[in-house]
Structures are given as C-alpha cells and as structure tokens.
Amino acid sequence: MKNANAGIGMTSQRTRDRLITRLRDKGIRDDRVLQAMRVLPRHLFVDEALASRAYEDDALPIGYKQTISQPYTVARMTEALLANDKPQKILEIGTGSGYQSALLAALVKDVYTVERIPELYQQTRKLLHSMNLHNVHCKLSDGTWGWENYAPYDAIIVTAAASQIPDSLTEQLAIGGRMIIPVGEQNDKQQLLTLTRTVAGFEKNKLEDVVFVPFVNEGKN
Numbered sequence: 617m618k619n620a621n622a623g624i625g626m627t628s629q630r631t632r633d634r635l636i637t638r639l640r641d642k643g644i645r646d647d648r649v650l651q652a653m654r655v656l657p658r659h660l661f662v663d664e665a666l667a668s669r670a671y672e673d674d675a676l677p678i679g680y681k682q683t684i685s686q687p688y689t690v691a692r693m694t695e696a697l698l699a700n701d702k703p704q705k706i707l708e709i710g711t712g713s714g715y716q717s718a719l720l721a722a723l724v725k726d727v728y729t730v731e732r733i734p735e736l737y738q739q740t741r742k743l744l745h746s747m748n749l750h751n752v753h754c755k756l757s758d759g760t761w762g763w764e765n766y767a768p769y770d771a772i773i774v775t776a777a778a779s780q781i782p783d784s785l786t787e788q789l790a791i792g793g794r795m796i797i798p799v800g801e802q803n804d805k806q807q808l809l810t811l812t813r814t815v816a817g818f819e820k821n822k823l824e825d826v827v828f829v830p831f832v833n834e835g836k837n
C-alpha cells in the first residue's frame with residue numbers, strides 16, 4: 617500500500633544517517649550522542665518550509681531573530697557535557713526550538729530549560745509534550761538567574777553567547793559539575809568554554825571558536 621508519509625520518513629532517516637556520518641568525520645566520537653541524534657527528527661523542530669534542510673549541518677532560523685544551532689555544535693557541546701561522569705540533572709539556558717533539550721532528554725534523567733521569549737517557550741513546550749518528552753521541564757524567564765528551585769545541577773549548558781559568565785549561573789553548578797557556554801561579543805569571535813566546579817573554585821578550558829545568537833541579560837529577576 618502506498619503511504620505518502622512513508623516516503624518522507626525514509627528520506628529523513630537516510631538524510632539523518634548522512635548527517636551522522638558527517639558529524640563523525642568532523643570529529644564527534646561519543647556514540648551515545650551520535651546514536652541519539654540519529655533517531656531525533658530535527659525536521660520537527662523547524663518550520664515546515666525549512667524541513668528539507670533540517671539534516672544539513674547548518675543553523676536555521678526559528679523566528680524572533682533566533683536560530684536552531686548547527687548540529688555539529690549541538691553534538692560537540694553535548695559530548696563535552698557527557699565527557700566525565702554522566703550528569704543526571706541538566707540546566708539549559710535558551711530553549712529555542714527545543715532540539716538541544718530533546719537530545720539531552722534522551723541521554724540524561726532530567727532537563728530543566730529556560731527561555732525568555734514567550735512565543736518560543738509556549739510553542740516548544742507544546743512540541744516537547746507532544747513528543748512525550750516528559751523529563752524536560754520548561755520555564756519562561758531570564759536565564760541569567762538560572763532556575764534556583766532545582767539547583768544544584770550536574771551540568772549547565774548555555775546556548776546563547778554571553779559577554780561574560782553570569783555568577784548567578786555558576787553558583788547553581790554542583791561541585792564536580794560542568795558548565796558549557798559560548799563567551800564573547802557579537803560579530804566577534806566567540807569561544808566555547810567549559811567550566812568545571814571543584815572544591816577550590818572553577819577550572820576553565822577553551823573548546824573552540826563558535827558563532828551564537830546573543831544571550832540577552834535583562835538585568836532583572
């Protein structure tokens with residue numbers, strides 16, 4: 617029997633497999649991350665008009681001057697977050713399309729994610745719910761202040777570029793926990809940094825140069 621959707625589904629899986637091959641070629645090594653991305657339908661996180669481009673390794677617009685991050689960057693950040701002990705409870709700042717949240721949901725126990733744009737928050741919360749991702753908890757707020765109710769977190773991922781790392785966020789990191797955040801001014805080179813909290817303080821490492829939409833600090837709680 618002919619089924620119009622079956623064709624689209626097959627194309628998606630094939631193109632998704634090609635994307636995974638490309639990510640491997642670019643140096644992503646963690647099979648947990650690659651396998652989770654292989655089955656996650658990225659085309660559902662972008663507008664239908666862009667669905668055919670969803671498995672190219674590019675950032676795409678999601679409205680409100682925001683973008684769904686490039687798959688390579690998502691993979692790299694997720695791999696870095698899982699590199700040590702596997703985190704159970706993760707805080708994400710910048711829910712956006714929800715793709716990064718959904719990927720983390722497949723890999724860890726609980727994901728807490730904060731978005732400041734009401735329309736994106738509403739739309740993505742609905743999408744994640746419809747995908748039965750009940751371990752993603754969404755909040756509408758300025759992520760500068762993290763999400764104190766559920767702190768401390770084993771890991772924190774910031775998916776917008778900040779000019780500096782907000783102290784209010786690092787304080788919500790558990791000892792031994794790790795934060796990953798792009799830091800730098802817009803139109804300038806931003807650097808992806810990891811920050812590991814130790815008993816003595818924080819250890820900082822540079823991963824690589826990146827380009828992200830700005831982290832908007834509204835300066836209020």
Ligand code: SAH
Nearest residue numbers: 684710712713716732758759775776831832
């Ligand atoms: N992880 C997202 C990336 C979206 S782009 C994805 O995979 O689609 C970055 C997002 O961060 C945008 O939705 C933007 O609105 C949000 N953002 C920027 N500054 C923020 C802040 N201070 N608090 C919460 N969200 C913020």
